Amino acid sequence: MKIKVNEENIRLDQYLANSLDRSRSKIQKDIKEGLVCVNGKTVNSSYILNIDDEISITERQNIDSNIKSSDIDVDVVYEDEYLLVINKQSGLVVHPAPGHYTDTLVNALATKFKLSNMDSDRPGIVHRIDKDTSGLMLVAKDEKTHEKLSEMIKNKEVERIYISLVHGVINHDTGTIDAPIGRDPNNRQKMCVTDKNSKDSITHFKVLKRYKDKTLVECKLETGRTHQIRVHFNYINHPVVGDPIYGKKTNVTEFGQYLHSKSIRFTHPITNQELYFEVDLPKEFKDMLENLENE
Numbered sequence: 336m337k338i339k340v341n342e343e344n345i346r347l348d349q350y351l352a353n354s355l356d357r358s359r360s361k362i363q364k365d366i367k368e369g370l371v372c373v374n375g376k377t378v379n380s381s382y383i384l385n386i387d388d389e390i391s392i393t394e395r396q397n398i399d400s401n402i403k404s405s406d407i408d409v410d411v412v413y414e415d416e417y418l419l420v421i422n423k424q425s426g427l428v429v430h431p432a433p434g435h436y437t438d439t440l441v442n443a444l445a446t447k448f449k450l451s452n453m454d455s456d457r458p459g460i461v462h463r464i465d466k467d468t469s470g471l472m473l474v475a476k477d478e479k480t481h482e483k484l485s486e487m488i489k490n491k492e493v494e495r496i497y498i499s500l501v502h503g504v505i506n507h508d509t510g511t512i513d514a515p516i517g518r519d520p521n522n523r524q525k526m527c528v529t530d531k532n533s534k535d536s537i538t539h540f541k542v543l544k545r546y547k548d549k550t551l552v553e554c555k556l557e558t559g560r561t562h563q564i565r566v567h568f569n570y571i572n573h574p575v576v577g578d579p580i581y582g583k584k585t586n587v588t589e590f591g592q593y594l595h596s597k598s599i600r601f602t603h604p605i606t607n608q609e610l611y612f613e614v615d616l617p618k619e620f621k622d623m624l625e626n627l628e629n630e
Contacts, residue, residue: 340388347373348380351390358482365392407443412612417480417605418473419448419459422614425469425591430457444474451481462488462559467579469617470497470596483604488559494600497554497564498543498616500593500623501573502583505550509541512567516560525580526562528570536560538567546627549576553597564594576623590619 342350348366352359363380365371372391373382384390407427413420421440423429428439441458444450450459457463459474461484473493475481487493517533519525528536537557544551550573554564562581568574569581576582577592598613616624 336392336394338390338392340384340386340390343384343386345384346380347371347378347382347384347390350384351392358479360482361478370394407438407440409440409443409447412471412614413610414448415606417477417603418475418484419444420599420610420612421472421474423464423469423472423596425467425617425619428466429463429472430460448474449476451475451478461485464596465562465565465592465594467577467591468594468596469591469620471495471599471612471614472596473599473601480604484601487601487604491557492601494598495556495559495596496598497556498595498597498620499552499554499564499568500576500620501550501552501568502576503548503550503573504545505542505552505573507542510539512536512538512540512571514567514570516563516566526560526566528566534558534560536563536567538564544624547630549627551624565592590617593620593623595620 338354340350348359348362351357351362351371355362362371366378366380369377370393371377373384373388375391410422410424411419412422423440430439430441441460444459448459452458459476459481461473461475461481464470464472473484475484484493514528514536515530515533516526516536517529517531519527520531535558539555539557540552542550543553556563560566565575565578565581569578574582575592575594577588577590579587579592582592595616598611600611602608603610
């Protein structure tokens with residue numbers, strides 16, 4: 336793409352943001368990676384343009400050439416031209432990673448939908464939920480929507496409610512776990528509550544049902560750290576049932592952990608429409624609760 340400049344004394348990134356339907360941060364990323372030239376030369380984002388300068392933009396490679404498609408069923412709860420709301424099944428990895436290059440949600444989405452290309456390894460993925468967590472998550476179809484949704488999540492403007500079954504009986508009806516989370520220094524595959532190289536992490540919860548030796552809780556995330564609910568409940572000695580990393584190993588099942596992204600509420604980043612979605616617990620989760628009722 337070539338653009339003839341018709342303004343002067345304006346920054347390159349600002350001019351392109353005004354001229355194209357792209358976010359300024361996306362444009363700055365393209366400039367930094369050398370995809371944008373002015374008069375045949377690479378420059379930085381703050382370069383001041385003159386009238387009749389020629390801007391050349393090299394488009395990013397289409398994501399379809401990088402992501403292998405896979406015929407996996409996807410439960411689409413909502414779709415419009417800007418975004419998707421997906422009800423992910425437990426056991427499905429979200430994006431390609433070592434050991435999972437073709438059997439992920441991204442592989443399933445790649446052939447069925449146009450996805451944002453802000454991250455070629457994770458096209459469309461605004462936020463992720465763990466492999467063995469079920470329920471709702473957002474997927475962006477274009478870069479502008481992706482960036483706006485990411486900002487909304489960062490600014491705590493997306494409300495996410497989870498349901499989890501945890502070990503032990505929690506006596507308090509409600510509570511807040513405010514404990515910073517960082518990488519476990521003894522195991523890089525795990526996270527832990529720590530004051531070293533950590534980030535503030537806050538989980539609010541309320542008890543929905545108490546069983547003989549387990550508790551059903553509803554969790555509201557104020558922050559969205561990796562494994563946050565799992566780490567926080569393990570920290571207070573009530574690990575998530577079925578959690579293969581932080582839970583009791585004797586309770587690990589084929590279903591995975593009993594953690595479900597139940598609902599999501601947000602303002603549509605483009606249309607400004609208020610949206611709310613809720614999905615029921617998976618059958619395996621319901622069966623577990625029924626068994627607990629009969630104990």
